[in-house]
Amino acid sequence: MVTYDNKDLYVNFPTKEILGITKSLILKHNDARIHKQIITLLDVILQQNYFSFKNHIYQPETGVSVGSSISSTIAEIFLQHIESIFMKQLFATKNIAFYTRYVDDSANMKPKHITPETIRNYINQIHSNLQFNPTYENNNSTNFLDFLII
DSSP states (O other): OEEEEETTTGGGOOHHHHHHHHHHHHHTTSOHHHHHHHHHHHHHHHHTOOEEETTEEEOOSSSOOTTOTTHHHHHHHHHHHHIIIIIHHHHHTTOEEEEEEETTTEEEEEESSSOHHHHHHHHHTSOTTOOEEEEEOBTTBEEETTEEEO
């Protein structure tokens, strides 16, 4: 078993790309007026993205602030989009016996007939803002979301 942690996802969100992804998702189930309102609000929220550190207020140049109330929703939209396009191809090969993801920084894969390095190389080429770091099974156990899996 191999787990993959996504490095610095929140600060590397491609916010303009996420607006486009969200726009296409909203248009599937809403009319143009509702779509425009939601996208306008989301754009304003993403532009008003501030955080405080040591009594100073900062605005990140990219991504969203960790702990922002919108960050987990944005992560889910972006990662589900990535999974539906790119990971779907990897799953179709039937070389992964098990896959799960939790929020922003973890994926857990059990390769079958494929090396973990091949998976890592593939997923690290999916998007320039995504960088996955593997943790390999050691003594028949691995850590996943602060749990020891044996």
